[in-house]
Amino acid sequence: MLAAVTRSPGVMVVGQVPEPGPPGPQDVIVRPEAVGICGSDLHFYSGDTGALSGARSFFPRIQGHELSAVVEQTGKDCPGGVRAGDRVAVWPLRGCGRCYPCRAGRANACVSLDLVGIHRDGGLQQLLSVPVSQVFGVGDLGPEPAAFVEPMSIAVHALGRAGIPDGQQVIILGAGPIGLATALAASAAGARVMATDPVPARRDLALKVGAENVAWGGDGELLDAVQAWTHGQGAPTVIDTTGDPGALAQATRLVCSAGRVVVVGMSAAAAPLRSGVFPEKEIDVLGSSCATAADFRAAVALVQSHREAIAALFSHRFPLTHAREAIECVADPAAGAVKVLITVGGPEL
Ligand SMILES: [Zn+2]
Ligand SMILES: [Zn+2]
Numbered sequence: 001m002l003a004a005v006t007r008s009p010g011v012m013v014v015g016q017v018p019e020p021g022p023p024g025p026q027d028v029i030v031r032p033e034a035v036g037i038c039g040s041d042l043h044f045y046s047g048d049t050g051a052l053s054g055a056r057s058f059f060p061r062i063q064g065h066e067l068s069a070v071v072e073q074t075g076k077d078c079p080g081g082v083r084a085g086d087r088v089a090v091w092p093l094r095g096c097g098r099c100y101p102c103r104a105g106r107a108n109a110c111v112s113l114d115l116v117g118i119h120r121d122g123g124l125q126q127l128l129s130v131p132v133s134q135v136f137g138v139g140d141l142g143p144e145p146a147a148f149v150e151p152m153s154i155a156v157h158a159l160g161r162a163g164i165p166d167g168q169q170v171i172i173l174g175a176g177p178i179g180l181a182t183a184l185a186a187s188a189a190g191a192r193v194m195a196t197d198p199v200p201a202r203r204d205l206a207l208k209v210g211a212e213n214v215a216w217g218g219d220g221e222l223l224d225a226v227q228a229w230t231h232g233q234g235a236p237t238v239i240d241t242t243g244d245p246g247a248l249a250q251a252t253r254l255v256c257s258a259g260r261v262v263v264v265g266m267s268a269a270a271a272p273l274r275s276g277v278f279p280e281k282e283i284d285v286l287g288s289s290c291a292t293a294a295d296f297r298a299a300v301a302l303v304q305s306h307r308e309a310i311a312a313l314f315s316h317r318f319p320l321t322h323a324r325e326a327i328e329c330v331a332d333p334a335a336g337a338v339k340v341l342i343t344v345g346g347p348e349l
Contacts, residue, residue: 003125004323004342007060009047012324017062020129025077028132030088032123032344033143036066036151038177039243040266042330044118048268064123064342065092065116068146071135078132088135089149090123091296092116108157108290115290124323126344133293136300144341145303145310148181151339152310153291153299155181158264159189160295161288162237166190171226171235171254172211174242175202177339178264180313182239184209185302191237194229196222201336209309219250226254239264245271248285252277260284316340 003017023029041063043049049058071086082088092115095107102110116122116130138146155178164170170186172179175197183193187210194213195206203214215225226235234256240247243265249272251261261283277283291299303310315338318326326342329335 001126002320003062003121004064004320005060006045006063009059010045012045012063012327014321014323017125019127023073023075023078023129025075026132027075027129028071028078028082028135029073029127029129030069030090030135031072031126032064032067032069032128033087034068034147035064035123035342035344036147036177037326037330037340037342038066038151039330041065041117042327043266045327046331058118061118062121062123062125063117064125065118066147066150067117067123067128068138068141068143068149069123069128069135072127074132082132082135082137086137087139087141087143087146089138089146089296089300090116090128090130091134091136091153091291091293092118092122092150093290094131094134106292108292108295113290123344124320124342126320136296138300139304141300141304141307144314145307147341148310148313148339149296149299149303150291151177152181152185152303153296154178154264154288155185156295156298156302157291158182158239158241158262158288159185161286162239162260162262164189164191164237167192168237169194169230169235170237170239171196171251172206173238173240173247173251174244174265175199175206175214176241177313179241180205180209180338182241182264183211184306184309186239187211188302188306194226194235199336202338205312205338208312209306219253222250223253230256234259236260237262241265243267245269249273252281252283252285255281255283257281258283260286262286262288264288313339314341318342320344
């Protein structure tokens with residue numbers, strides 16, 4: 001079967017790989033249909049694995065952690081709810097079950113996190129074996145929106161961390177796919193959203209998915225916009241989805257006293273931060289990592305009820321044979337990419 005193999009940093013080759021054998025008793029064999037490519041795929045592809053946990057060897061690897069698929073075969077001990085022919089979204093995460101976060105019910109922060117497409121082979125191949133506990137039926141969702149369940153689950157988890165009461169104002173830094181998913185999920189939950197992004201087309205998309213306000217500019221301009229929107233208070237919640245090392249300092253300036261900052265975007269870089277702002281404003285700063293099974297289930301429902309808005313986020317599509325171009329498209333600011341999809345089961349294969 002065909003797969004896109006990232007052999008070493010910057011080297012992706014599409015070629016033949018062996019098919020998985022019959023499924024283990026509690027595994028399913030799925031046929032990936034659509035795979036979303038995101039910033040973390042690009043980091044991985046470039047060999048920038050510094051933000052990933054553990055000193056592990058990542059290459060060679062078949063990437064792809066945002067995937068929709070059709071169940072091909074189920075293992076003999078799989079529950080009856082999952083059947084061959086079902087379309088599913090794959091929850092890429094499994095925890096070790098032994099560390100403190102796993103025992104605390106927070107496998108999404110496991111110290112030896114195991115993610116499909118990063119720590120083990122992912123969706124950029126024609127067949128994939130995964131534990132049945134990691135597939136979620138998506139009903140009549142099409143393959144493309146079903147591939148957006150994973151990024152939506154990241155947004156759902158971040159909002160859980162933010163704990164935004166109904167009607168409250170939230171600033172979302174960054175209107176890439178995760179920022180847009182967060183804007184959509186927050187608006188759907190009744191929050192009032194302002195999104196920031198340097199790219200005008202992304203700001204327009206933020207308005208389309210439910211933000212009531214968008215802004216961009218230098219630090220002073222942005223602060224002015226936020227002050228005007230919040231009657232001089234700052235926002236009770238700021239969620240950073242940018243992965244820009246300077247965003248945390250910016251978030252601490254935009255958040256109001258007693259407010260909360262949630263950091264979703266990842267970066268291995270350091271950035272200066274005035275630590276006095278934490279006690280002065282008594283702000284909470286929380287990280288948000290991946291998503292739990294419950295978040296993933298909630299994300300399926302959110303994607304099901306916002307198909308049209310989500311369809312507007314798919315900017316580019318490539319067949320599996322052109323997987324490298326898909327990654328390069330995400331990397332190229334001039335391409336204007338939002339969510340880039342790779343179609344795995346296309347007729348050209
Ligand atoms: Zn992703
Ligand atoms: Zn663990």
